Amino acid sequence: MKLTLTPQILRLIDSALDEDRVGSDYTTLATVPSSVKASARIVARQDLCMAGLSIVQSLFRRFDPSVRFEVRYRDGEWVRAGETIISIGGMAHALLLVERTALNFLGRLCGVATRSRVWSGELRQAWKELPESERSPHSPRLVDTRKTIPGWRELDKYAVLAGGAGNHRHDLAAGILIKDNHLLAAGGVPKAIHAARERAPHSLRLQVEVTTLAELGEAITAKAEAVLLDNMDDATLTTAVVRCREAGVLSEISGGVTREALPRLAAIGSDLISCGALTHSAPNADVALDFDRKAEK
């Protein structure tokens, strides 16, 4: 996979460089002659799923257009603790100015990708280990939510994909999701679905949040294409998922999904499980930039 550096991402990069005052790094300006060259390696300090290569490269290239890279791992690949991800050779000033910004991007992107990789892997594994007779035709798909760090929507969703999990709707314009507040204002499930069908782009699936089997019934009758099963107990979820499958409606389980819950949810067999913690609470992956001992002259 390869991240597209859109204008919005480039503005975020600019913002990161500005906030760290990279042009006024007094320590480096005072102690390192501007002609010194250096080489360094970005190293994984833990097992991780790589994500963010093109941002890292663009950061170093920006202040040293002739910087050289030796890329060992690309986005989506698994890196073992201790491995070098990329080697970098160039002007010492450029490396020092950008070091922290590059690691901050990489640490977060790999953090989200790694959690996505591990959790989606565990979900699939749990499903596989179910007796074939008791499991759904496909493993549920683990997807993200819109609970991303403000300013990071594109990057967080990219990292989820790099980790092998899936994206839920990208933004408010990229899906219809009728929640309880909409239902209240619209006057119930059938009216809300009808209104949405009338006005929303046909390119969007129509999904409704339901909290009871009765509401689920209404949604199916009104031809919802997907439902979000919110905060139901396991028995209700199981019934709901079966009804959805029979009606050809996509089922999504949502609400406080934790790593520990994944095996249990795998057994329920919904089409989708959405999980905010993939993005809003993924710990950074531990990555470091180690300079080679011998500075080039």
Add this chain to the structure above:
Amino acid sequence: MKLTLTPQILRLIDSALDEDRVGSDYTTLATVPSSVKASARIVARQDLCMAGLSIVQSLFRRFDPSVRFEVRYRDGEWVRAGETIISIGGMAHALLLVERTALNFLGRLCGVATRSRVWSGELRQAWKELPESERSPHSPRLVDTRKTIPGWRELDKYAVLAGGAGNHRHDLAAGILIKDNHLLAAGGVPKAIHAARERAPHSLRLQVEVTTLAELGEAITAKAEAVLLDNMDDATLTTAVVRCREAGVLSEISGGVTREALPRLAAIGSDLISCGALTHSAPNADVALDFDRKAEK
């Protein structure tokens, strides 16, 4: 405490609204008449330290200038799970458009503030529980690092302060921190310190990273004002901290500081303990926006 909405933060807010396409929320446009009013509460779903009130208010005010707030908790205050943080009354469209963006800001800011509050409290408590004869004159101060989410430097550092922990240097222009790579290029500790003193603003303290007691000795001799003790074992740290105190040099312990390590580090008694995990890996606090059942006409 009160966050200053600087231009940089306002641009981040704009970026968050843009990335969620708040102007094209087809679900809301299709199902909720634009004249409907609503009231809602932002509720803590866990114990948390509040941070981010002014961002939340500015978000709702932006699309409904006459929105009314009832503020229960201000930045820096502790909120118990289940408590309402703020009540909001205004146009339903405005509330729905901004809901997720507001919660994403609040969840992260409170997440960082909460970890800062809890961890710094535990550090102080561990220090207090030491026999007076064995403890340093003051509790070590827990401070953040520059390991913040790109684009979030100001917000992350603000949340750390709101939580009651301290800030390390804000950016590259706001402190001198001579690391091993600088030492290498400058030709050792004395030369690096001399060079920095010559050229850096006098408003900045001069701190040097040392990894051995020998380097520490050099730093003290060369009149460093602070040292960063990197990756030393506890015995070495203890010796180093004592020497710093004798020499009137600030001592900072750094490197992979975890919650579990805090009591142990409290006993060593350095002036400062810096911890990247306050910002780079704080899980979001769980906050939600609950609409009041009865939509106003």
Add this chain to the structure above:
Amino acid sequence: MKLTLTPQILRLIDSALDEDRVGSDYTTLATVPSSVKASARIVARQDLCMAGLSIVQSLFRRFDPSVRFEVRYRDGEWVRAGETIISIGGMAHALLLVERTALNFLGRLCGVATRSRVWSGELRQAWKELPESERSPHSPRLVDTRKTIPGWRELDKYAVLAGGAGNHRHDLAAGILIKDNHLLAAGGVPKAIHAARERAPHSLRLQVEVTTLAELGEAITAKAEAVLLDNMDDATLTTAVVRCREAGVLSEISGGVTREALPRLAAIGSDLISCGALTHSAPNADVALDFDRKAEK
């Protein structure tokens, strides 16, 4: 309807003010004392569908916060030639600086809304006039495309809605539309559909462009949810639309749709007809700002 002034739209407004150098209007500065007040009316010089009220108001308010408006028509309403849309009273300088920018926004927005209103009305009328036995259950829905003026996506799509036509996908993230080039790279219709289903968000409908009945068959078999019938002759279109209806697949007619073609296409009875000319070639509506003769002192 009411336009949400998103950050992106506000940036476009800024750009429009910058490009007209509103701060250096030498004519006004030289000839009109800064204390003079004035009142004016924005008048429709042709029949038109109103769109853009909130932009107009924000422009005048910006340079005269105490400006007064008397709004006669809101977005989506039909205005007869000669009618006053809005009356404005405030500082003469503010009115003069912003006049052209306001009219340029309004002229284009009303232009797109008016064409959308007229063309979608004619389509519906043509469908109504068909013998009931020969017509489709619903009138085809006239929708826009992504052929909008660069920088104007949100505004153009809003104006189409204000005019009563519908939106196709908002952007590349808001719909799956597999075209011939994707088919080529993916290795045919079934493979492409399978790949898209695997990786794309479930919030998006899966639409495929087909040019022959054979491809249509493949798409139906592979469970496409919508098809885009591109450049087929009327007989083929008629057959294709029937097959789609039988298979429960949405049908969209696309390609060079003109006003003249609408009655003919109404008879074919597809679910959707998409038309780039709604946005890319709508002539501006003729609106003017007339100052009241008597300048207030």
Add this chain to the structure above:
Amino acid sequence: MKLTLTPQILRLIDSALDEDRVGSDYTTLATVPSSVKASARIVARQDLCMAGLSIVQSLFRRFDPSVRFEVRYRDGEWVRAGETIISIGGMAHALLLVERTALNFLGRLCGVATRSRVWSGELRQAWKELPESERSPHSPRLVDTRKTIPGWRELDKYAVLAGGAGNHRHDLAAGILIKDNHLLAAGGVPKAIHAARERAPHSLRLQVEVTTLAELGEAITAKAEAVLLDNMDDATLTTAVVRCREAGVLSEISGGVTREALPRLAAIGSDLISCGALTHSAPNADVALDFDRKAEK
């Protein structure tokens, strides 16, 4: 001619890429492997005047720096329907992401240029066909107005030049144009002209809008350098133009100028004819991007 990519134009390009979410094109990401190469041609589907080459090139280059172009037509050249304007070879992803944005820019720029070329050509031709004794020394010059699409001032005015018509003042700082509202506030033509001469930069010509021959007389007496003859009937226009020529004052005819009116206006023989429809209502030119059938591996 060659368009200069100013910062303002680059921001518009960024805005266009952002609004189309080019980084999240799920269709392409799901169906086309990122290593696939492709070649394509941008083709004129109608006769048109070319404008916008450098924008198109910069768009493709942005996401594939090694893209190759074979340019057949440059800005200002006339292209026959069916001709290839430019051939492009590069990464399929880059081509697909940018395709619509590139065509949207090109379609509008060529649309404005084409109308400018055709209409100014017809005006000149009509003038040429007049008996030499009855025609003015030079053909009137067809010029644009400030009625451009907001955000597009630079591009619209460039396209007019590319088409061979002329520019009126670029913005409020780039010309003095005293209109009726200024006259009202200033207390009549002589006072307004005097005030403008006192305060405005000498680099700007002083033009006054007049609606009667009496006002024209005042303007000439007060040494206006140009007049805008607004909404006069043909007889009055003819008289006015003659008086202007005698007085050495530039004459401009303005107000609702249509294609049909050009021959009639040519006969009146003013120096300038300004026409908002060149920019505010030019239909897009029909251009398409055709992929070559055989995708490269």
Add this chain to the structure above:
Amino acid sequence: MKLTLTPQILRLIDSALDEDRVGSDYTTLATVPSSVKASARIVARQDLCMAGLSIVQSLFRRFDPSVRFEVRYRDGEWVRAGETIISIGGMAHALLLVERTALNFLGRLCGVATRSRVWSGELRQAWKELPESERSPHSPRLVDTRKTIPGWRELDKYAVLAGGAGNHRHDLAAGILIKDNHLLAAGGVPKAIHAARERAPHSLRLQVEVTTLAELGEAITAKAEAVLLDNMDDATLTTAVVRCREAGVLSEISGGVTREALPRLAAIGSDLISCGALTHSAPNADVALDFDRKAEK
């Protein structure tokens, strides 16, 4: 006079607040409780011409919307050393955060306005003191150039106007000024003038730079509307100015104009004297913000 806060100026203000890190003023945050109120006065420490009131007000209002002002002097007015320009009452934090930024804007704007006022006054006075028989009909007008601080074009030119001097062309689009390099490329004065007349907007006067009387003759013959007399000795200037007056061509003296030279140049009697030092080298005016001793509670 009143400055219009255009988007470009607002961005400059944002940039100034960002670069001073107003959200992280550790001194104020640590020593001043956020509830403290204060009052202060901006005081002139030298005689000066006021310019920049609206920027100062917008800065304080931004961080304290309820701040109160008592305005004593408006833009364009002369302030004696020691006088209070404006009194301000509001939150102490807001006052302290913005103090330096406000003074930096004000100091520069008043600096440029003051020099413009003084120098243009001295020029007029010198002209007045000439024997009527030896002086030109009007005093030459002192005007600025495009030698402004990058990012400050609008502000610098506004301050010049506030000081009572005049503006030369605002930017490259707001005037035709054919210099020696253009002449070289165009093939001489007549060809250059012809080419410019053909293509440039008629709203712009056509000015040519000449360095000899021969070139001046060519320019007059080719009907230049203004000339820039560059680096001529006084005798040549005197001859040139007379010829211009006879030909009805505006004459501008330019090149290294100093305060000392103004009386001498007044005697030559050109229409215009342009002077880069009004903007590029005006020393800041000395303004200070004095807090009232008694902080309000």
Add this chain to the structure above:
Amino acid sequence: MKLTLTPQILRLIDSALDEDRVGSDYTTLATVPSSVKASARIVARQDLCMAGLSIVQSLFRRFDPSVRFEVRYRDGEWVRAGETIISIGGMAHALLLVERTALNFLGRLCGVATRSRVWSGELRQAWKELPESERSPHSPRLVDTRKTIPGWRELDKYAVLAGGAGNHRHDLAAGILIKDNHLLAAGGVPKAIHAARERAPHSLRLQVEVTTLAELGEAITAKAEAVLLDNMDDATLTTAVVRCREAGVLSEISGGVTREALPRLAAIGSDLISCGALTHSAPNADVALDFDRKAEK
């Protein structure tokens, strides 16, 4: 030295190009064919200290990527009047569009650098000429202030360094400077120092402004690390500086420092002398761009 082109500086460059309308230079477009090449030299018209090379190069490269430079002087080097700083060869259009913007940047940057070089040299020289027994161990260091042109903080501070003077704190986050207003709100020197030490980052030195010897005593007792001696007479200053030296506290003289005062202040022997006039009132250096007579074809 070499300036780092940070995002903030790049935005300033964009702003400068926008404000000069470089894309609509009608003079050049009309008179110079776009294929003409030219060569030119930037020449010092006075003795100056060079600063700003990388901005100049980036400006020309932007509109002509293949432009060639021959660099004679780099930032920080002294250039004699008449010397060529850099030779440039490329497209005539690019040179003409950017000429004024490049000179405006260069003129200001060299102006600040030159004043910094000259004044700091004179200070050092005056110190050297003192009898050794009467002078301080080191020459006072001349430093700038935050009195920079809004938008130019980074550039102004860089130019000061290029000239060989020093930087005071970069911004509000990069130093603690407790002034009289803070003292007032905090309740005196000891309380203010205590509060700052509690909350401000340890990376910042703690400096206090004092106006009397009594306050100085308080500051020393409370362990201030630096003091700013504001508006004291010479005798008081001399006493204060001695006390500071004895206490190991840095002393800074501030307030209306002029070139004439430097020798007198040198004799007082403080550690630092801060001077706003280095940045807020430095006259531009006189630089020009001379085209070589023979335009290349």
